Amino acid sequence: MNHLEFRNVSVAFGHGPRRFVAVDDVSLSVPAGKIVGLVGESGSGKSTLARAAVGLCEPSAGSVLLDGVQVSHARGANARLRQRIQMIFQDPSSCLNPKLTIGQSVAEALDAAAKRAGTRTGRAQRAAETARLLESVQLPAARAADLPAALSGGQRQRVALARALAAAPGVILADEITSALDVSVQGSVLNLLRHIQRELGLGILFVSHNLAVVRYLCDEVAVMQSGRLVEHGETMTVLDHPRQDYTKTLLQAVPRIGEPLFAPATGMIQISEGAR
Amino acid sequence: MAARSTGSPWRTALLAPTGLAAAAGLAVLVLLVIFGPVIWGADATTADPLSLSQPPGAVHLFGTDAGGRDVLARTMTAARLSVLMALAASVFGVLCGVVVGSLPSVMPPRLGRAVVSIFNFAIAFPGLLLTIFLSVIFGQGATGALFAIGVSIIPVYARLTHTLSSSVGGRDFVAAARILGVGKVRVVARHILPNIAGPLIVNASVTAGGALIAFASLSFLGLGVQPPEFDWGRMLNEGLSKIFVNPATALAPGIAVVLAGIVFTLAGETLARATGVNPGLTHRLPRWIPRPALPAGNVLDDVSGNASGDAVLRVRNLRVAVPHADGWREPVKGVSFDVGRGEVVGIVGESGSGKSLSCLSVAGLTDFPLKVTADTIVFDGVETLRGEHRPAGVSARAVERLLGTRMAMVFQDPMSSLNPSLRVGGQVAEAGFIHGGLTRRQAWAKAVRRLADVKIPDPARRARQHPHELSGGMRQRAMIAMGLMGNPALIIADEPTTALDVTVQREVLSVLHDVQVDSAAAILLISHDIAVVTGLCSRVLVMYQGEIVEEIATADLVAGRARHPYTRALLAAVPTMDTDRSQPMATIAEVPA
Missing domain, CATH: 3.40.50.300 (P-loop containing nucleotide triphosphate hydrolases)
Known part of the structure; x- marks a missing residue:
């Protein structure tokens, strides 16, 4: 049971005339074991919606629920429950503390999970668990002693995934996690994420601007425009039969391999007189 | 660009002229602090009534002061007190500053903002004015001066720490730690401070140089070290009254203050280079083997392009x-x-x-x-x-x-x-008057036409705007x-x-x-x-x-x-809109860097 739910969530920044509503009354559900593309x-x-789920910003209205328990604006036990929602970020160069070895970064998450469960882990047990997690994201356990600078972008994203897994999550929020990676590396990260998701039955909110990646990975797709949720449904239904004009516009703008982007000339441009 | 012939940046920084000078200077200072009073202490305090206010000579290289004591011996002896006091004040100020500067990251936002405005307010005072004001409060004497200087360093360091922490605090690994429920104090100690330690340490050594001068200033004004103890500032004070009779008595401690200050600054610069806060300008490039000269005339044409000829x-x-x-x-x-x-x-x-x-x-x-x-x-x-x-x-x-x-x-x-600080139109127009022989006005007009060409609506208005708009x-x-x-x-x-x-x-x-x-x-x-x-x-x-x-x-x-x-x-x-979703994505093995 790891069901993440956004119920009428709004997020606003600033006050008075400079108030900006980034998320406007969004209700969205990430069922256990499903990947929802956003x-x-x-x-x-x-x-912003993803950040509101983990508390990096709090909803100004509405609530975030995990298995029916409100975790937004929570303290105490409910705040600890919120730690079952973990997040992976876009930028591989900023996702890991450059001064900690990757083993230390993963161990920190292990400690957090242990503290939540009220258990204590010994040094040896922690090292073994770190090694197991690194291997589960296809990194040799010996790399635990490396600093992030010694890793490639794709490897760092995998460490970030291992750190998220170390916290014993029920839901993972993946915010543009492959946008900064090369296509070749992107493929391996996507395969890994899918493999782990199936193995652990995690719910994933996969935030991305890349429709092809979302189509490949996700069970459901939700489309946001200017802070509002405009369309939500099963992936192939939404992408093959979009109901909203905005979704259609997005789909049409995706360049496809082998399709010329333009007819010989759109003819709208006239280079004005001058040096020509 | 990491272009160094040796592996360690520390070695490179130390072997540069700045590094060598800093190391030599620090070594001399350390020796003086340890052995100065042992070697010259007796001479420095022994008054010789037969040779009051002697000019420089063979026996007394910098002459003697009004009490008949050897100025050089006193300068060497005073090194210990001057340097140690400056260091103590800096250490106190820097440590307190780092703590105060970290408070806003730990406190609730509203309280944190209050702390920030307090130290921003304190920075608005000129440094020396604040120091003198505090030293009057803390009272005359070495201890009072030490705290006066230390406390006046706090706001500067608090702000530096706060600014640096804010930039590191916005990075994703700090967000990840917060999501994990890592406590605020632990986030600061484990994730923020280690990542800003470099610039903080570098600035600390420059601050120590400043503290040395501040200390000399206070003693010179009579607010710092009191007789019979003496430091360089106190000696300047005593020497100044006789500056026309015997300039050397003021000159020797003056030179000492300047040299010690320079040593601290050089040490800071060396630290900056070694820790990569401020990369040095000296690169030793590996030896370049020039490629063989090419024969004049036509170059071999071996590319199968469809762009033949033209x-x-x-x-x-x-x-x-x-x-x-x-x-x-x-x-x-x-x-x-x-x-x-x-x-x-x-x-x-x-x-x-x-x-x-x-x-x-x-x-x-x-x-x-x-x-x-x-x-x-x-x-x-x-x-x-x-x-x-x-x-x-x-x-x-x-x-x-x-x-x-x-x-x-x-x-x-x-x-x-x-360029974010220049108007878009001017930047577009630049090529027109640099290479196109146009006047600024003509170039601007042409730039507006070109902006219209690339389908920017209302180009005349857009040209007057800045890039962020x-x-x-x-x-x-x-x-x-x-x-x-x-x-x-x-x-x-x-x-x-x-x-x-x-x-x-x-x-x-x-x-x-x-x-x-x-x-x-x-x-x-x-x-x-x-x-x-x-x-x-x-x-x-x-x-x-x-x-x-x-x-x-x-x-x-x-x-x-x-x-x-x-x-x-x-x-x-490449994932496409037709990729088979049931199959794993094709991947390419990563090439080791």
Whole structure:
């Protein structure tokens, strides 16, 4: 049971005339064991929604629920429950503390999970668990002693995934996690995420602007525009039969391999007189 | 650029002239602090009534003071008190400053803001004024002065710590720690402070120099060290009354203060270089082995381009070398290609494949210490590079003008390629009055027309705005407009739409496309997005680890007729709107860096 639910969530920044509503009354559910894709253009509020789930910003209205328990604005036990929602970020160069070895970064998450469960882990047990997690994201356990600078971007994203897994999560929020990676590396990260998700039955909210990636990975797709959720449904239904004009526009704008982007000339441009 | 012949930055920093001077100076200071009073202590306090206020001579190198004590001995003895007091004040001030500066990260936001405004308010006072004010409160004497100086350092350090923490605090690993429920104090201690320690330590040594001078100032004013104890400031005070009789008594401690201050600053500079806070200017490059001179005349023509004869750009055996600790490495290893007039050519490849570096070299935009060599680069009928240099008979000015008017560049991030403090119109117009011989007014008018050409609505108003007032897509179109100020024969677009949304991407690409059709300029489009490249280009160059591994017509690439395994793997790794969802994604093994 790891069901994440956004109930009428709004997130606003600033006050008075400078108040800006980034997320406007969004209700969305990420069922246990499902991958929900969240697409939209930059500034549509999709990342803000994800950040509101983990408490990096709090909803100004509405609530975030995990298995029916309100975790937004929570303290005490409910705040600890919120730690079952973990997040992976876009930028591989900033996701790990450059001064800690990757083993230390993963161990920190293990400690957090242990503290939540009220148990204590010994040094040896922690090292063994770190090694197991690194291997589960296809990194040799010996790399635990490395600093992030010694890793490639794709490897760092995998460490970030291992750290999230170390916290014994029920739901993972993946915010544009492959946007900064090369396509070749992107493939391996996607495969890994899918493999782990199936193995652990995690719910994942996969935030991305790349429709092809979302189509490949996700069971459901939600489309955001200017802070509002405009369309939500089963992936192939939404992508093959979009109901909203905005979704259609997004789909049409995706360049496809082998399709010329333009007819010979759109003819709208006239280079004005001058040096020509 | 990490261009050092030795592995350790510490060694490099120490062996530089600054480092050597700092090390020598620190060694002398340490010796003086430890042994100064032992060696000269007796002389310094022994009053000789027979030689009061002696001028410099053989017995007393800097003469004697009004009490008949040897000035040199006193200066050497005073080193211990002067240096230790300055260090104690700095350590106190820096430590307290770091603690106070970290408070806002730990406190509730409202309380944190209050703390920030308090130390910002304290900074508004001139440093010395604050110190004197505090020393009056704390009372005369060495201890009072120590705390006065220490406390006046706190706000400066608090602000520095706060500013640095805020920038580190916004990074994702701090967010990840907060999500894990790591406590605020622990986040500061484990994630923030270690990442700002470098600049803090560097500044601390400069602060110590400042504290030394502040201490001397207080003692000089009579607020610091009291007789019979003495430090350099106290000696200055005593010497000044006799400055016309015996200048040496004031000169010796003065010189000591200046030298010690310089040593602290040099030590700070060395630390900065060693920790990479402030990279030094001295690079020792590995030895460069020049390539053999090329025979004059025609260069071998071995590229199968469909741009036969009339190529706008011809590149043969282009190599780019980057200095590393163990010698030169070549991220571009002998690249040859042609771009025909009006042709649209794409370059695809992963990051680090050398695609951007190749194009920057063609445009002459690489900087020291990179070395660019080629058998030949011919652009628009003019040879711009042969071997390591411009060919004889081609002036630097001519090449500059040619590249400035006939070649246009569009980069990935329009926010960083436009100057944020200048109006868009002026930046677009620049090429017009630098290379086009126009007056500023004419250039501005032409810039507005070009902005209209790239479909920027209300161009006259937009031209008067600053880059941050334009959307990402508009900024990128302004960059294209800048290229159109000349009469470009080639537009090099380096990932022009990577930072943009798909809908905006299409607008920008359509402008590029129309420009190409209407002005017959060729386009060299660098992108990691194969769909964009195949959608716009007629021919594709595939780069891998610094080489062009395949050159293929778009039609062949799309039809699956790629020959090189890397090209096929790259194509298979791209998720498309038709990818089989039940199969794992195709991947390419990562190449160890």
